[in-house]
Amino acid sequence: MPFIEESDLLDLHKDLDKAQIINERLLDQIKFKNKDLKKIRLQRNILLGFTALFVVGTLAITSFTAGLSSKNSFENQNNLLVSIDSLDVIKARIDNLKEQNEELSLVKEFYLAKAFLDKEKIYSVQVKSFVDNNVTLASEALTNTLFVKTNPFYAYSLGNFETLNEAQTFRKQLVNMGFKDAFVASYQDGKRVKIEDPY
Known part of the structure; x- marks a missing residue:
C-alpha cells in the first residue's frame, strides 16, 4: 500500500473538514429560512x-357616520383621517412582507436545487477496496469520503466532485502521493455507476 505523508493527510482532512463546515452552515441557514x-x-x-x-369595519363606520347630522360631520372627518393613516401603515407592512417573501423564495429555490443535485451523478477517487467491512479508515464526521459496497468488495473513496475533471485532478495528486492504484468512479444515489477514464 502506498505511503502518505502525515502532513499531506492532515491537509486533506482539513480541506474535507472545511467543506463539511460550509455544507453544515448552508443547511442550517436553509432550515432557519x-x-x-x-x-x-x-x-x-x-x-x-x-x-x-x-376595511369592512372602516366602510361600515363611514356609512354609519355619513347618515349622522352635519353637527357630527367634523368628527367623522377626523375618524376617517385616522383610518386612512392606519391603512397606510398596513399597506407598508404588506409591502415589507412581500419583500421578505421574495427573499425566502430565493432560499427555497436554493434548497430545492441542492436536493436536486443530491440525485445527480458525483465523482470520487477510489483509493482502496476491502473484502471485509471491518476496516475503519476515516471518521464518520468526514463528509467527503465514501465507503460503498461494490460486490464482493467494500470500496473506500475520497472526495465528492461535481465534474469528472475535478476528480481526475484530485486523482493525480493522490497518485503523486503514492496511491498508484487510485482511480475515478462515478456515483449516483450512493451507488457506483462506473469506473471513469483516469485522464
Missing part, C-alpha cells in the same frame, strides 16, 4: 384577515 418562511406566511395570512376586517 424555512422556519422564517412559515412564520411570515402565517403573519401574512393573519394580516390579510385583519386588513379585510379593518
Whole structure:
C-alpha cells in the first residue's frame, strides 16, 4: 500500500473538514429560512384577515357616520383621517412582507436545487477496496469520503466532485502521493455507476 505523508493527510482532512463546515452552515441557514418562511406566511395570512376586517369595519363606520347630522360631520372627518393613516401603515407592512417573501423564495429555490443535485451523478477517487467491512479508515464526521459496497468488495473513496475533471485532478495528486492504484468512479444515489477514464 502506498505511503502518505502525515502532513499531506492532515491537509486533506482539513480541506474535507472545511467543506463539511460550509455544507453544515448552508443547511442550517436553509432550515432557519424555512422556519422564517412559515412564520411570515402565517403573519401574512393573519394580516390579510385583519386588513379585510379593518376595511369592512372602516366602510361600515363611514356609512354609519355619513347618515349622522352635519353637527357630527367634523368628527367623522377626523375618524376617517385616522383610518386612512392606519391603512397606510398596513399597506407598508404588506409591502415589507412581500419583500421578505421574495427573499425566502430565493432560499427555497436554493434548497430545492441542492436536493436536486443530491440525485445527480458525483465523482470520487477510489483509493482502496476491502473484502471485509471491518476496516475503519476515516471518521464518520468526514463528509467527503465514501465507503460503498461494490460486490464482493467494500470500496473506500475520497472526495465528492461535481465534474469528472475535478476528480481526475484530485486523482493525480493522490497518485503523486503514492496511491498508484487510485482511480475515478462515478456515483449516483450512493451507488457506483462506473469506473471513469483516469485522464
